[in-house]
Amino acid sequence: MTSDVGTLVLLRHGESTWNAENLFTGWVDVPLSEKGLVEARRGGDLLTAANLLPDIVHTSLLRRAIGTANLALDAADRHWVPVRRDWRLNERHYGALQGKNKKQTLETYGEEQFMLWRRSYDTPPPEIALGDEYGQDADPRYADLGPAMPRTECLKDVVTRLLPYWEEAIVPDLRAGRTVLVAAHGNSLRALVKHLDGVSDEAISSLNIPTGIPLRYDLDADLTPVRPGGTYLDPDAANEAIAAVANQGR
Numbered sequence: 217m218t219s220d221v222g223t224l225v226l227l228r229h230g231e232s233t234w235n236a237e238n239l240f241t242g243w244v245d246v247p248l249s250e251k252g253l254v255e256a257r258r259g260g261d262l263l264t265a266a267n268l269l270p271d272i273v274h275t276s277l278l279r280r281a282i283g284t285a286n287l288a289l290d291a292a293d294r295h296w297v298p299v300r301r302d303w304r305l306n307e308r309h310y311g312a313l314q315g316k317n318k319k320q321t322l323e324t325y326g327e328e329q330f331m332l333w334r335r336s337y338d339t340p341p342p343e344i345a346l347g348d349e350y351g352q353d354a355d356p357r358y359a360d361l362g363p364a365m366p367r368t369e370c371l372k373d374v375v376t377r378l379l380p381y382w383e384e385a386i387v388p389d390l391r392a393g394r395t396v397l398v399a400a401h402g403n404s405l406r407a408l409v410k411h412l413d414g415v416s417d418e419a420i421s422s423l424n425i426p427t428g429i430p431l432r433y434d435l436d437a438d439l440t441p442v443r444p445g446g447t448y449l450d451p452d453a454a455n456e457a458i459a460a461v462a463n464q465g466r
């Protein structure tokens with residue numbers, strides 16, 4: 217079935233300095249690592265090679281996603297397209313785990329608790345304390361959030377806060393036939409993929425998204441993916457990187 221719906225391209229930011237250091241990141245606004253800069257540009261090269269040129273980009277409010285979008289679009293000669301940014305695309309708020317080392321957390325709390333915090337659908341980590349050096353309660357970019365400002369989130373919370381943006385901002389662009397780039401994060405994109413593919417609460421725990429490799433979704437008129445799971449523009453590199461994300465902490 218053909219549809220007039222545009223094409224959705226999901227792009228997790230390139231490796232950040234805290235990905236490289238194996239630290240829980242969440243809403244902490246860390247930059248891309250050298251490797252991440254290269255991954256972001258390569259993401260743009262992959263878009264060019266696939267002739268998948270974005271008409272518009274949506275990003276989170278975090279520099280690793282913003283920078284990745286800028287570098288990828290520049291590489292694809294699409295640096296000029298309109299952009300929208302929203303906190304609803306931010307990474308999952310990792311609560312009191314923000315700034316903690318993943319390996320040390322695994323060693324301290326054990327595999328079961330570690331995986332519950334990291335990948336269960338509905339168990340959030342403990343809340344981050346107000347005024348914590350890795351908290352965002354005084355960050356001006358979130359000044360208007362009021363009670364919506366999280367101090368921790370599980371993936372279910374991310375689905376809940378992401379879907380209004382999906383419906384109100386991204387879907388209209390797709391309905392207009394645009395090629396829409398969403399540059400975001402491991403867990404905010406897992407939340408979106410869960411919604412798109414109807415992944416169960418259990419199965420989503422083992423779904424991981426690699427950094428810097430565009431994931432293409434062609435959608436039916438009812439926004440159901442034509443190919444469940446979408447298509448990575450570099451499937452071999454994606455498989456390798458997915459295994460690496462799954463093994464973080466070890």
Ligand SMILES: O=C(O)[C@@H](CO)OP(=O)(O)O
Pocket residue numbers: 235239240241242243307308310334402403461464
């Ligand atoms: O630290 C984080 O914010 C995320 C993404 O890097 O980590 P994880 O894959 O462990 O959820």
